[in-house]
Amino acid sequence: MKVILIGYRATGKTTVGKLLAMLLNVHFYDADSVVEEIVKEPVKNIVAHHGWEFFRKKETEAIQLLSGKGDCVIATGGGVVLKKENLDLLKGMGKIIWLNAPLQDIIERLDDDARKENTRPQFTKGNLLQETIDMLKERIPLYKKVADFMIDTAGKSVAQVAEEIAKHLKSTKQ
Helix, strand or coil: EEEEECCCCCCCHHHHHHHHHHHCCCCCEHHHHHHHHHHHCHHHHHHHHHHHHHHHHHHHHHHHHCCCCEEEEEECCCHHHHHHHHHHHHHHHEEEEEEECHHHHHHHHHHHHHHHHHCCCCCCCCCHHHHHHHHHHHHHHHHHHHCEEEECCCCCHHHHHHHHHHHHHHCCCC
């Protein structure tokens, strides 16, 4: 079975995904890393040189490639839910788990990322807090619609989140 992690940027999808894959003894794939392999550039440069629309097309290609993999954990980009084609692909691939983090946690992580070299590109030139609030208003209904299970990450360690997901998957196995 494939386990697909969705959620807004900086909610822990990649970090949790790596640990979850270890717990489940399956491969881990990060959809953004697959996009980087396809384009041969970091996401930040892809967006700067080609724009978000180009990135979203490559993201769909990455999801299509990952759909052919065996049992695995996949961390998607936060905007993967914006394209119906992606939603249809993901729904047919496996269990979709939504990692839902508090706004304050997201902002702290994005601020921390901004101090590092491999910064996630902002969507606008505006205020990060307002941008995040606006994006969450748009995306939360999409995450809710497609998710098979939602986990609130507030106050939980990476290990706790991964173990809670693994426990859920075990309890819902047919």
